[in-house]
Structures are given as C-alpha cells and as structure tokens.
C-alpha cells in the first residue's frame with residue numbers, strides 16, 4: 001500500500017481531525033508545520049501537486065518591499081524585513097542575499113506622486129528618482145540595524161554605473177544598490193515544511209490530488225482525484241489556504257464569499273548571454289513608464305524577467321499571453337536599450353496568481369500585500385468554522401502561519417508550545433555558516 005492509500009485509509013478509519021487545511025502552497029505547508037510543532041493533528045489536502053500555485057510562480061524575492069513604503073505599509077515592510085532575516089538564518093540552504101540595483105532616471109522624480117499615494121490617494125506610481133528611493137532604502141537599513149545580515153545601501157554615480165553595468169541606459173542619473181534576498185528552490189522549502197511537520201508530529205498528514213467535493217451529514221467529503229473515491233472527514237476547524245482559489249474552495253463548502261481579487265503575474269526565462277553578462281551577480285529592479293516595477297536577474301546560466309499584474313477571475317485559466325511577453329520586452333528595452341531579445345530567446349514561461357484581497361477601483365500595484373484571516377462561523381450543516389487566509393507574500397509566510405495557528409489554537413482551547421521564529425527549516429538545520437565550514441562538511 002503506498003503512502004497516499006495509507007493516509008486515505010487512516011482518514012476513513014478515523015474521520016475526526018482537529019484541523020483540515022486546504023491548499024499545499026507555502027501558506028498551507030507553513031501552517032501545517034506551525035501546528036505540528038504545537039502538537040496539533042492536521043490533515044492537509046491539495047487538489048494538485050504540492051506547491052503548484054503561486055508559491056512556485058513568484059519572482060522569488062524574499063524582500064522587505066521597498067515600494068510598499070509609499071502606501072504607508074511600514075508594519076508590512078518591517079515584518080517582511082524581519083522575516084527575510086529569519087529565512088536567511090533558518091533556511092540558508094535555499095535563501096541567499098541578493099544584490100539589487102535600481103536604475104534612477106532623475107533626482108527628484110516621483111516625489112509628488114509618492115506624496116499623493118502616501119496621503120492615501122490611489123494614483124499610479126510614477127518613476128522614482130534618487131531622493132525618494134534613498135529615503136526608502138534608509139528606512140530599510142534603519143529597521144534592520146540591530147540584525148544586520150546584508151550590507152547597507154549606496155548610491156552610484158551615472159558614469160560609474162555605466163562602467164559597472166554594460167548596456168545600461170545612458171540616460172540614467174544614478175543607480176541605487178541595496179541587498180534583499182531570494183529563494184533558490186521555493187518548491188523544496190515547502191516540501192521540507194511538510195517533512196518537518198511529519199517529523200514533529202506523525203499525526204500531521206499531507207496528501208495531494210485530493211479536494212473537497214461538498215458537505216454531507218456535517219462531514220467534508222474529500223475526493224481522491226486519482227480514483228474518484230470519496231472519504232468523509234470531520235474537522236473541528238477548517239483552514240482554507242488555497243490562495244487565488246479561496247472563494248472557489250469556499251463555494252464547495254457551501255460558502256458564498258468574495259474575499260479574493262487575484263492578479264496574474266508572468267515571468268520569462270531567457271537565454272541571453274549578453275543580458276546575463278550585463279547583470280553579473282545582481283538583480284536589476286526597475287520601473288516602467290506605467291509605474292509598474294519589474295525585475296530581471298541571473299538564474300543559473302539563464303535570466304528570469306518579470307512580471308505583470310493583471311486581474312483574473314479564474315486562477316486555473318491564468319496563462320502568460322502574447323501581450324505580456326511584448327510588455328516585458330518593452331520594459332527591458334527601457335533599461336538595456338542595447339540588448340535585443342526575440343521570442344526565440346525564451347526557454348520557459350511561468351504564470352501564477354497573487355492571492356490579493358478584493359479591492360474596488362484601486363490601482364493594482366497599490367493593493368496591499370499584507371495578510372489577513374477571514375472567519376466564517378459554523379452555520380447550518382457546517383459544524384466547524386472556516387478560516388480563509390487572504391493575501392500575503394512568500395516572504396511573510398511564517399508570520400502568517402503563526403497568526404493563523406494562534407487563531408486555531410484559541411478555537412481548539414490549546415496552548416502554544418513554541419515559536420518558530422528561530423526554528424531551522426529542512427536542510428537549514430546545522431547548515432554550515434560559511435564557505436570554509438561548507439567545504440569541511442562536504443569533505
């Protein structure tokens with residue numbers, strides 16, 4: 001009997017489960033580990049491969065979120081920077097510092113628009129000059145002053161920048177360089193969260209290609225998509241961590257919610273030795289004329305560029321289209337006018353849906369990347385509450401899981417046993433701290 005069958009049989013034999021988690025992205029798997037470490041038994045199901053959603057389609061930045069400062073999201077940036085530093089500490093095998101350079105085309109540009117956004121008026125962000133970017137980066141450095149894990153920022157003159165980065169647009173006024181972090185293997189880290197959960201509490205189980213079909217006799221009916229068989233499960237609490245699918249998953253539970261306002265974002269993997277060489281070891285983070293922030297960074301011997309931000313209703317139908325490819329090529333030309341790319345240089349395309357909260361009439365770039373939990377209390381034939389996880393960033397998954405776990409623990413009348421703030425993840429345990437230790441470890 002394989003592991004899937006073993007899990008399904010155990011659920012059939014004992015359908016009472018304290019917590020049922022829908023969704024095996026970073027938020028679902030993060031919550032599974034968080035609850036496992038508190039001694040709570042959970043069952044996590046995903047309708048697809050684990051980490052098939054946004055968590056494997058992101059820009060891979062583990063970052064504070066410089067541009068969120070304009071929206072006065074100081075708490076989010078602070079939390080993100082703390083979580084970034086925790087991931088650098090707890091998952092050094094998958095999360096590494098990332099040198100990031102911003103080409104700046106003026107000194108004072110964007111101040112008026114930044115002021116409007118800062119005062120709560122949702123206008124499209126404009127191209128930011130040296131002064132507003134410098135202020136933001138100073139805030140970054142200030143927040144992390146007591147836990148400095150990356151170098152502080154600096155501004156480089158136009159001439160020096162053009163010498164450092166071949167092919168950069170000569171119309172720049174200067175560049176700003178700072179450090180954030182990136183995740184090299186997002187999928188691996190999520191699988192390690194599941195493994196850590198199982199190691200901490202073998203009664204925490206995760207199974208994919210299983211989804212809820214509805215509620216019957218007070219139980220959630222789960223369907224094994226590989227066989228069509230169904231199995232009832234009776235949770236005390238259900239956490240809906242299905243990202244962009246939250247409202248669709250709630251619908252199968254008989255809940256008509258409109259929490260999600262997902263936007264799709266696409267990335268291209270490009271085979272361009274010229275661009276790869278121009279980037280060196282850095283990410284270039286730049287703004288297009290429409291105010292959207294784009295990124296381009298080396299990934300092994302290729303380059304990843306992205307992303308777009310387009311409202312979608314059906315996450316299953318989200319795919320990168322021709323207009324997005326044209327848009328990304330155009331934005332890059334503004335930064336590297338001398339490097340020409342063609343469709344033939346694209347070796348891979350990926351597209352994911354950001355689980356953003358629903359918002360009316362707001363400029364998409366200004367929609368908060370913060371996280372929140374919506375509660376639907378037991379009702380009618382549903383004897384358990386449903387907590388829907390809304391929004392968030394890859395970077396802040398641990399903080400989000402911690403908040404969600406506290407809600408669940410309160411509902412179950414259970415106590416928190418430990419914090420995960422300093423708990424290494426998977427291969428991050430006893431990972432060598434520097435290159436010399438690593439060489440000695442490998443032998």
Ligand SMILES: Cc1cc2nc3c(=O)[nH]c(=O)nc-3n(C[C@H](O)[C@H](O)[C@H](O)COP(=O)(O)OP(=O)(O)OC[C@H]3O[C@@H](n4cnc5c(N)ncnc54)[C@H](O)[C@@H]3O)c2cc1C
Pocket residue numbers: 022023024025026027028045046047048049050051052053054055056057058059060061062063210211212241242243244245248249263264265266307351352353354355389391392393394395396
């Ligand atoms: C283009 C893009 C770029 C991004 N860049 C960054 C970045 O650089 N840095 C950053 O910090 N964040 C970034 N994010 C945000 C980040 O990726 C997401 O916030 C995070 O991955 C969301 O994780 P999740 O677990 O909530 O959702 P997901 O990863 O989407 O997981 C949801 C899971 O639920 C499953 N599911 C769906 N319906 C059901 C159902 N009915 N039953 C069971 N399972 C179901 C899906 O198969 C999926 O595996 C980006 C997102 C996108 C799309």
